[in-house]
Amino acid sequence: MTKALTPIACCQPLAAPSLSEEELESTAALFKALSDPARVKIMNLLAQPRAPVCACEFEPALGLSQPTVSHHLKKLTEVGLLEREQRGKWAYFSLKRDAVDKLASVADLKGVCC
Amino acid sequence: MTKALTPIACCQPLAAPSLSEEELESTAALFKALSDPARVKIMNLLAQPRAPVCACEFEPALGLSQPTVSHHLKKLTEVGLLEREQRGKWAYFSLKRDAVDKLASVADLKGVCC
Numbered sequence: 001m002t003k004a005l006t007p008i009a010c011c012q013p014l015a016a017p018s019l020s021e022e023e024l025e026s027t028a029a030l031f032k033a034l035s036d037p038a039r040v041k042i043m044n045l046l047a048q049p050r051a052p053v054c055a056c057e058f059e060p061a062l063g064l065s066q067p068t069v070s071h072h073l074k075k076l077t078e079v080g081l082l083e084r085e086q087r088g089k090w091a092y093f094s095l096k097r098d099a100v101d102k103l104a105s106v107a108d109l110k111g112v113c114c
Numbered sequence: 115m116t117k118a119l120t121p122i123a124c125c126q127p128l129a130a131p132s133l134s135e136e137e138l139e140s141t142a143a144l145f146k147a148l149s150d151p152a153r154v155k156i157m158n159l160l161a162q163p164r165a166p167v168c169a170c171e172f173e174p175a176l177g178l179s180q181p182t183v184s185h186h187l188k189k190l191t192e193v194g195l196l197e198r199e200q201r202g203k204w205a206y207f208s209l210k211r212d213a214v215d216k217l218a219s220v221a222d223l224k225g226v227c228c
Binding site: 014015016017018019021024025027028029031032034035036037038039040041043044047048095100101103104106107108109110 | 128129130131132133135138139141142143145146148149150151152153154155157158161162209214215217218220221222223224
């Protein structure tokens with residue numbers, strides 16, 4: 001789990017005075033995890049009040065096969081955006097509070113430009 | 115230019131009640147444009163007070179060849195994040211105010227979770 005949390009844990013805001021190579025890589029990895037319409041939809045579904053959401057619900061919502069859905073959920077979890085909780089047969093997913101705050105702060109360039 | 119502005123112009127926040135197929139695609143395209151360490155560095159350089167920045171300054175700053183730098187600048191401009199201004203031989207780039215506001219609002223999930 002520690003490895004999984006690295007990208008989101010380390011990112012500085014885009015407007016930081018300077019970013020290290022590692023921070024550039026991590027920030028790019030964070031955006032890459034979100035660079036797919038199905039993953040944007042997963043984030044959108046998890047931002048609704050009814051989260052956490054069972055993995056089984058994403059399949060009909062996304063119109064994708066179970067392995068594809070699992071792949072997307074894994075990528076978002078690996079980058080630290082989602083929290084995964086096993087309840088019997090199914091895993092349930094929710095947005096991770098730290099990650100959500102970090103994503104907002106990484107992407108916030110207001111006040112520094114333009 | 116109208117086509118170039120489409121992605122950033124249309125994106126709803128990730129926490130919107132629902133997102134259309136087009137909005138999912140556009141939001142993913144926005145994140146995809148940022149999913150490369152060199153592009154994150156370009157955004158970081160342009161968030162500093164000295165912007166706009168000459169295209170010629172990115173080559174040494176990024177340690178990349180001129181065609182590669184041009185490719186990254188083009189991708190960021192196409193998605194609507196950058197403004198390009200031709201001054202004689204060189205193009206100068208700056209962050210686009212609308213895009214910066216939109217990026218922050220797309221990525222802001224605070225208050226809706228977790």
